[in-house]
Amino acid sequence: MTPLLVALGGAAGSILRYLTDRRVQAWRGSPFPFGTLTVNIAGSFILGFVSGWLLHGAAPSSVRALVAVGFCGGLTTFSTFGYETVRLFLEKTRLHAVLNVVVTVLAGLASGALGLLLATGVFA
Template sequence: MTFVFVALGGGFGAIARFLTDLRLRAWRGAAFPWGTLAVNITGSVILGVLTGWALHGGQPDGVRSLLAVGFCGGLTTFSTFGYETLRLFTEKTRPRAALNVGVTMAAGIGAAAAGLLLAAAIWH
């Protein structure tokens, strides 16, 4: 059953990533990878909350398989982040490449920490 949960979550996560990127490209353009940034921050918040829940004795295996491994695994993307950063660098938009790295790292860690604090407030 674990495989089914991972597959379902991963499928929904990948679709959510695709749709988020499509909408943000239409809204903001393709000069900066807004879609990848948004899904990576969102995934970090979700994983922070799930980690906090697990640390407080919750989170059944099915929830972990569906949401943490499946959905967040399908939603977030390090490979696309790396590719888009290199694309920005090679297109001579090096300040945007550096901004992408800095904002992604800071916002991702901050979002995970915020999710962990939210979980602590809920399940403490």
């Protein structure tokens, strides 16, 4: 049953990642990867929130498989983040490449921590 939950969550997360990335990139019209940044920050928040929920009594195996591993794993993307950072660097937009790394890492950590704090406030 666990692999099925991971697959279902991953499918939903991947579809949402694709749709979000396309919409944000079309809206921003910029070579900077705002779409990938958006899904990575959102996924970090969701994972932080789910982690806090799990720490305070959620059904660990099913929630972890469906949401934390499946959905967040499908929604977020380290490989695309890496590819887009290298692409920015090679296109001589090195400031954008550096900003992509710094903003993604700092905002992802802050977003995950915020999700964890919010879940702790709600479920503790």
